[in-house]
Amino acid sequence: MLSGLIWIPVLGAILVAFWPQTLASHRYRTLALIFAVITLGLSVVLSSQFIQLEPGQQFQEALPWLDNLGLTYRLGVDGLSLPLVLMNCLLTGVAIYSSDEEIRRPRLYYGLLLLLSAAVTGAFLAQNLLLFFLFYEVELIPLYLLIAIWGGARRGYAATKFLIYTAISGVLVLASYFGLAWLSGSFNFDYETVIAHTLPMGQQVVLLSLLLVGFGIKVPLFPFHTWLPDAHVEASTPMSVMLAGVLLKLGTYGLLRFGYGLFPDAWQVIAPWLASWAVVSVLYGALAAIAQTDMKKMVAYSSIAHMGYVLLAMAAATPLSLVGTLMQMISHGLISAMLFLLVGVVYSKAGSRDLNVVRGLLNPERGLPLIGTLMIVGVMASAGIPGMVGFIAEFVVFRGSFPVFPVQTLLCMVGTGLTAVYFLLLMNRAFFGRLSEAVENLPPVTWRDRAPAIFLAVLIVVLGIQPNWLTTWGETTITALAPVSTTVVVKATPIPEVVDPTEKLLKESLLTSSAAIALEEN
Amino acid sequence: MVSTIQQPSNHPLAEYVHRLEAGEALLANNQINVLEVVGILKSYGIVLDAYSKNLIYIADHQFLELFPFFKYFNGEVSLGKLLRFWNHDRINYEYAEYVMKTMMWHGGGDLDTYLDSPEFLERAQRVMQAKTKNNWLVSSLQRFFPDFLPEQIRQLAYYKVLGQFWRVMSDMFIDLSDRFDRKEIQSIAEVVQHVQDALVAAASQPLVYAVEVKGQVYDIIPESAGLTFLMDAAVPYVDTIFFRGTPFLGTVSYNAQAQQIPVFQDQFTYGALYADPLPIGGAGIPPTLLMQDMRHFLPDYLHEIYQRGLRGEDDLRVKICESFQKSMFCVTTAAIRGLMPHPLDTEDPKQRQANRVYLEKWMDRFMTSRLQIVNVPDRY
Numbered sequence: 001m002l003s004g005l006i007w008i009p010v011l012g013a014i015l016v017a018f019w020p021q022t023l024a025s026h027r028y029r030t031l032a033l034i035f036a037v038i039t040l041g042l043s044v045v046l047s048s049q050f051i052q053l054e055p056g057q058q059f060q061e062a063l064p065w066l067d068n069l070g071l072t073y074r075l076g077v078d079g080l081s082l083p084l085v086l087m088n089c090l091l092t093g094v095a096i097y098s099s100d101e102e103i104r105r106p107r108l109y110y111g112l113l114l115l116l117s118a119a120v121t122g123a124f125l126a127q128n129l130l131l132f133f134l135f136y137e138v139e140l141i142p143l144y145l146l147i148a149i150w151g152g153a154r155r156g157y158a159a160t161k162f163l164i165y166t167a168i169s170g171v172l173v174l175a176s177y178f179g180l181a182w183l184s185g186s187f188n189f190d191y192e193t194v195i196a197h198t199l200p201m202g203q204q205v206v207l208l209s210l211l212l213v214g215f216g217i218k219v220p221l222f223p224f225h226t227w228l229p230d231a232h233v234e235a236s237t238p239m240s241v242m243l244a245g246v247l248l249k250l251g252t253y254g255l256l257r258f259g260y261g262l263f264p265d266a267w268q269v270i271a272p273w274l275a276s277w278a279v280v281s282v283l284y285g286a287l288a289a290i291a292q293t294d295m296k297k298m299v300a301y302s303s304i305a306h307m308g309y310v311l312l313a314m315a316a317a318t319p320l321s322l323v324g325t326l327m328q329m330i331s332h333g334l335i336s337a338m339l340f341l342l343v344g345v346v347y348s349k350a351g352s353r354d355l356n357v358v359r360g361l362l363n364p365e366r367g368l369p370l371i372g373t374l375m376i377v378g379v380m381a382s383a384g385i386p387g388m389v390g391f392i393a394e395f396v397v398f399r400g401s402f403p404v405f406p407v408q409t410l411l412c413m414v415g416t417g418l419t420a421v422y423f424l425l426l427m428n429r430a431f432f433g434r435l436s437e438a439v440e441n442l443p444p445v446t447w448r449d450r451a452p453a454i455f456l457a458v459l460i461v462v463l464g465i466q467p468n469w470l471t472t473w474g475e476t477t478i479t480a481l482a483p484v485s486t487t488v489v490v491k492a493t494p495i496p497e498v499v500d501p502t503e504k505l506l507k508e509s510l511l512t513s514s515a516a517i518a519l520e521e522n
Numbered sequence: 523m524v525s526t527i528q529q530p531s532n533h534p535l536a537e538y539v540h541r542l543e544a545g546e547a548l549l550a551n552n553q554i555n556v557l558e559v560v561g562i563l564k565s566y567g568i569v570l571d572a573y574s575k576n577l578i579y580i581a582d583h584q585f586l587e588l589f590p591f592f593k594y595f596n597g598e599v600s601l602g603k604l605l606r607f608w609n610h611d612r613i614n615y616e617y618a619e620y621v622m623k624t625m626m627w628h629g630g631g632d633l634d635t636y637l638d639s640p641e642f643l644e645r646a647q648r649v650m651q652a653k654t655k656n657n658w659l660v661s662s663l664q665r666f667f668p669d670f671l672p673e674q675i676r677q678l679a680y681y682k683v684l685g686q687f688w689r690v691m692s693d694m695f696i697d698l699s700d701r702f703d704r705k706e707i708q709s710i711a712e713v714v715q716h717v718q719d720a721l722v723a724a725a726s727q728p729l730v731y732a733v734e735v736k737g738q739v740y741d742i743i744p745e746s747a748g749l750t751f752l753m754d755a756a757v758p759y760v761d762t763i764f765f766r767g768t769p770f771l772g773t774v775s776y777n778a779q780a781q782q783i784p785v786f787q788d789q790f791t792y793g794a795l796y797a798d799p800l801p802i803g804g805a806g807i808p809p810t811l812l813m814q815d816m817r818h819f820l821p822d823y824l825h826e827i828y829q830r831g832l833r834g835e836d837d838l839r840v841k842i843c844e845s846f847q848k849s850m851f852c853v854t855t856a857a858i859r860g861l862m863p864h865p866l867d868t869e870d871p872k873q874r875q876a877n878r879v880y881l882e883k884w885m886d887r888f889m890t891s892r893l894q895i896v897n898v899p900d901r902y
Contacts, residue, residue, distance in 0.1 A: 365840045366833065442833070
């Protein structure tokens with residue numbers, strides 16, 4: 001079943017790419033969308049059969065491939081990767097749906113888009129380090145081409161920069177994997193085997209550092225972020241949706257799965273540094289966003305800030321904060337995808353994203369009132385207003401991280417305040433006031449333009465009100481990932497049995513904090 | 523020998539001075555403008571008919587009613603009408619009241635003077651006594667707040683006068699549309715001439731107001747007060763609604779303390795000729811109400827023009843407002859020409875100079891208006 005998630009889009013990509021050039025451009029989109037919907041349907045079926053209380057890998061598939069190299073085709077899904085796979089399938093559909101009907105070279109475009117989706121799913125499902133690396137690298141090619149061919153004026157520069165940065169990221173990740181194999185003396189790269197290795201602390205720290213920089217580029221974290229704003233600004237709207245919604249998550253997923261998963265001891269040693277790194281990333285991203293006048297760049301820098309929260313929660317590594325990482329990844333994926341979609345509509349209608357040019361877009365008849373309203377919903381969600389998924393994700397991140405890194409958490413919370421600052425600046429400049437002369441006669445917005453953002457807005461609100469639906473798959477897996485301190489916790493205070501998962505999470509977080517206090521006392 | 527050739531005006535809006543001197547209108551003459559102006563005045567005429575009837579109904583039949591719940595029903599209260607009202611299937615009579623209050627606030631003409639005269643107060647007292655007799659609630663209200671009821675009657679007088687004014691205007695605009703349909707009107711100059719002729723014809727029509735209380739008729743504005751249509755309703759109306767107006771809430775943020783609103787009412791420039799059509803469609807602003815009413819009665823030829831626009835039906839009310847503004851420049855042209863100190867075709871250089879000075883004074887008022895914007899061809 002897992003192979004289907006990878007190979008159905010690949011099949012779709014091949015079919016679309018080699019279909020005779022007889023159809024109108026939008027027909028290829030329909031064809032691509034059919035494959036995206038089938039894959040999404042399959043992922044939903046998979047979710048319905050997923051056993052939530054089972055922490056390990058499920059639906060495992062294994063085929064021998066290049067055994068001499070330690071490369072096997074081994075797939076599996078657990079509570080961490082399942083939600084990300086679902087989000088990838090969902091946003092692929094959104095990206096295809098929101099692509100321009102009359103796009104140039106549609107067969108190549110939709111083929112590459114489906115290939116990108118397949119590679120990302122493959123990376124989330126891979127249970128062999130080299131297989132993960134392969135998928136991790138394969139997704140670069142379609143994305144590079146998608147930016148380089150269908151991007152903006154400086155697309156060549158942005159695509160090349162993206163490629164160089166992320167290729168270096170891949171090299172560092174691969175170096176870490178090879179280092180692990182070399183130092184442990186085993187060239188079996190299956191995750192289950194590798195995770196059993198124990199290395200001296202010094203070696204762990206070195207290998208982990210390679211992974212941190214490698215995945216840190218992908219996330220991206222300061223100071224490895226500079227490729228992201230350029231890539232976003234030059235990428236078309238659907239590419240920005242994929243980039244912010246899914247591609248960045250490969251970085252955080254990699255950090256959690258391989259950085260934290262393979263080197264938990266070294267992780268604990270450098271965790272305070274990671275938390276401080278998160279603070280720098282959050283505050284830098286937020287302050288840089290304030291300085292932007294390009295709406296898309298502002299949202300891009302906001303991504304850097306919001307991904308910093310994920311690193312903070314990972315550094316704290318409490319059961320609650322680790323649940324928070326997953327929640328924040330999903331939350332950011334949905335919210336940033338929605339914001340990029342809306343900025344895309346503004347750009348396509350007004351012809352500019354410059355906050356010095358575009359004003360008064362909430363004008364009821366000549367502006368973009370519904371798009372503006374959705375933008376308000378989006379920025380409120382991003383700024384963590386209660387009732388939306390952004391709030392609960394950030395709340396769980398901060399609640400989980402505060403007992404371990406109180407100062408860093410408080411500084412990151414300043415970042416959420418700054419989110420409100422830059423997004424209010426955006427709203428105030430672009431949407432309030434009199435419609436500027438330059439954009440007085442905008443073309444009409446169709447329901448097709450609005451539909452994807454409305455869909456994501458509904459999802460953001462529903463998951464904000466019912467966050468259990470978000471945590472239900474990942475909770476068991478992530479709790480099992482939680483560090484050894486749980487044993488200390490159990491000794492410190494016995495956990496009474498609770499049924500409600502939310503209550504359980506809160507209790508665990510309370511206990512972790514009491515454990516931290518107990519450890520400090522010792 | 524004294525030259526009879528007049529030198530060109532040096533006014534920044536000299537182009538429009540010369541246009542008016544040549545017998546043309548403030549609005550450029552072209553086919554689209556004619557269609558827009560006549561079409562919009564037709565729908566305006568239909569709406570004004572409803573407004574006029576309701577204003578007169580309120581003045582006559584809701585006289586000093588403390589709780590006029592059904593004042594917009596024109597005496598026909600039924601469940602069906604109430605349901606349609608709640609479903610917003612109705613005319614926005616609130617707009618008419620907004621205009622009435624704006625007129626009352628700015629005053630002007632002899633009506634304003636009359637309503638402050640002892641004669642009016644005496645007549646008001648008489649009708650108040652008749653109305654409040656055996657009504658302890660209203661009579662005690664009058665005892666504690668003696669200025670309250672006279673002010674209400676002043677306001678009701680404005681209801682009546684505006685109702686009478688719009689009655690004439692409504693008929694004039696419908697007649698214009700009928701003449702256009704008969705191909706008797708084909709240019710902007712002919713539109714202006716039609717309006718001017720109708721204003722002149724109704725100029726001396728008396729403004730009167732009488733109410734019946736308990737079977738007896740009381741004159742509030744008698745014919746003997748000498749109030750007439752042109753000087754006491756039309757001229758103050760043009761000055762108030764076309765030029766001064768009021769800052770519409772919600773369209774722009776005005777900060778009175780920062781002197782963004784003039785201290786003196788006669789310096790206001792918030793009237794229809796100055797209004798920015800873009801905020802139309804926003805909730806809570808009076809022009810939206812008028813445009814919303816007019817959109818129901820657009821003639822097909824005008825509707826088709828609007829549908830050809832980039833946004834089609836989406837920005838209909840803004841387009842209606844733009845056409846409406848054009849039409850109001852035509853009505854203003856008629857008013858300016860009707861009030862000219864000397865005939866337009868006079869040969870006397872002194873009279874021509876006097877006309878020039880008169881027109882340039884009007885142009886001073888147009889400096890910040892949308893006169894030049896409405897004359898930009900194919901703006902949208």
